[in-house]
Amino acid sequence: MKSSRRRFMKLAGIAALGLGAQPVIKAIAPASENGPQTQFSQGPNALTARQWAMVIDTRRFKTAHDLEPMIEACHKTHNVPHFEDKNHEIKWIWETHFHNAFPDSANRFTSEETEHRPYLVLCNHCENPPCVRACPTKATFKRESDGVVMMDMHRCIGCRFCMAACPYGSRSFNFVEPLKGLVEKEINLKYPRRMKGVVEKCTFCVERLAEGQMPACVEASGGAIVFGDLSDPESEVRQVLRENFTIRRKQSLGTEPCVYYIV
Amino acid sequence: MNDKKWIVLGLVIFLALFLSPFLYNLVTGAKAAAMPEVVLTEQAKAAKQCVMPTEFMRTEHMQLLDEWRLKVVRSGLRDFTNAEGKTFNMSLSNTCMDCHSNKADFCDRCHNYASVNPYCWDCHIENPQGEKK
Numbered sequence: 001m002k003s004s005r006r007r008f009m010k011l012a013g014i015a016a017l018g019l020g021a022q023p024v025i026k027a028i029a030p031a032s033e034n035g036p037q038t039q040f041s042q043g044p045n046a047l048t049a050r051q052w053a054m055v056i057d058t059r060r061f062k063t064a065h066d067l068e069p070m071i072e073a074c075h076k077t078h079n080v081p082h083f084e085d086k087n088h089e090i091k092w093i094w095e096t097h098f099h100n101a102f103p104d105s106a107n108r109f110t111s112e113e114t115e116h117r118p119y120l121v122l123c124n125h126c127e128n129p130p131c132v133r134a135c136p137t138k139a140t141f142k143r144e145s146d147g148v149v150m151m152d153m154h155r156c157i158g159c160r161f162c163m164a165a166c167p168y169g170s171r172s173f174n175f176v177e178p179l180k181g182l183v184e185k186e187i188n189l190k191y192p193r194r195m196k197g198v199v200e201k202c203t204f205c206v207e208r209l210a211e212g213q214m215p216a217c218v219e220a221s222g223g224a225i226v227f228g229d230l231s232d233p234e235s236e237v238r239q240v241l242r243e244n245f246t247i248r249r250k251q252s253l254g255t256e257p258c259v260y261y262i263v
Numbered sequence: 264m265n266d267k268k269w270i271v272l273g274l275v276i277f278l279a280l281f282l283s284p285f286l287y288n289l290v291t292g293a294k295a296a297a298m299p300e301v302v303l304t305e306q307a308k309a310a311k312q313c314v315m316p317t318e319f320m321r322t323e324h325m326q327l328l329d330e331w332r333l334k335v336v337r338s339g340l341r342d343f344t345n346a347e348g349k350t351f352n353m354s355l356s357n358t359c360m361d362c363h364s365n366k367a368d369f370c371d372r373c374h375n376y377a378s379v380n381p382y383c384w385d386c387h388i389e390n391p392q393g394e395k396k
Contacts, residue, residue, distance in 0.1 A: 040343055041350075046341070152332075194386055
């Protein structure tokens with residue numbers, strides 16, 4: 001057979017077409033990695049929402065002592081280590097002063113009672129989270145399904161950009177091996193620990209929501225914290241928000257926090 | 264071509280070095296290290312099959328775990344249904360290690376043989392029932 005320029009071009013064209021079609025064929029006929037008939041689903045009891053939110057009734061808490069059960073419930077459930085050294089502190093939920101929680105709402109002269117109340121603060125699971133934009137590895141992300149700002153610990157490289165980006169100080173970095181700050185017997189065996197060099201924070205108890213339970217702090221609050229779907233007008237949080245005046249932390253930054261405070 | 268003897272000498276040295284491991288094995292009659300035997304717990308034996316067929320698990324468990332992680336963390340899907348229609352909670356600690364609670368005799372044997380050092384257990388608890396410690 002005589003080879004000609006024309007024939008060569010034809011063959012090259014067909015070959016290129018074949019190569020180009022490969023990803024298309026793969027996409028049309030996806031052979032799942034786990035075999036053909038496997039499927040993934042949410043658990044039967046899972047609580048679902050478009051955007052989870054929390055309302056904290058601060059009127060119910062008079063002293064820092066009143067907040068301890070919630071902080072302890074959270075930190076016990078999630079194996080959050082305790083370190084005496086402030087530089088190594090890991091906190092998912094903690095107590096703070098009015099001035100620190102709401103710097104743009106603090107007036108020069110204000111109600112003494114409101115000012116001296118303890119305030120429970122945690123990750124706000126913002127609708128527009130700045131930490132997510134800062135993360136170079138997409139280890140932290142806003143989950144499409146329920147609006148929770150999550151961490152993929154496997155992917156975190158410990159750069160701490162998210163900590164710099166978060167205006168609420170909701171994130172902690174594991175400067176030391178977290179196991180050193182845990183009491184061996186008190187470790188919750190159902191929940192993983194973390195390793196040195198990753199950032200961690202509140203997860204709105206996604207592992208509990210998946211089993212149909214309310215977050216640990218909500219359960220421990222005795223009704224002072226309400227949790228529910230912000231996008232559902234009939235939900236309990238929306239009901240509470242309709243009936244009470246609430247404020248949010250540093251609202252002027254435009255992050256749209258999802259934790260509301262009744263003051 | 265005055266360097267012929269040097270080239271040949273070099274080749275001979277190279278070949279001797281290159282073949283030395285094979286010659287060593289031929290002379291001493293050494294065999295490859297035996298495949299490790301993994302030990303199944305009573306619970307694992309009773310279950311007969313893992314979440315996927317044994318052959319698949321043996322070669323692809325890392326890909327399976329990787330996909331499980333993605334589904335749980337990113338998509339919030341926590342249940343996995345296999346081809347037989349059995350449903351499992353996708354959790355390394357609470358599902359895998361619940362059955363294979365003998366990490367030293369199950370996971371580590373193969374991992375050591377293959378000289379891989381996964382750091383799953385830095386965070387995930389190896390025996391969720393807390394039997395050993």
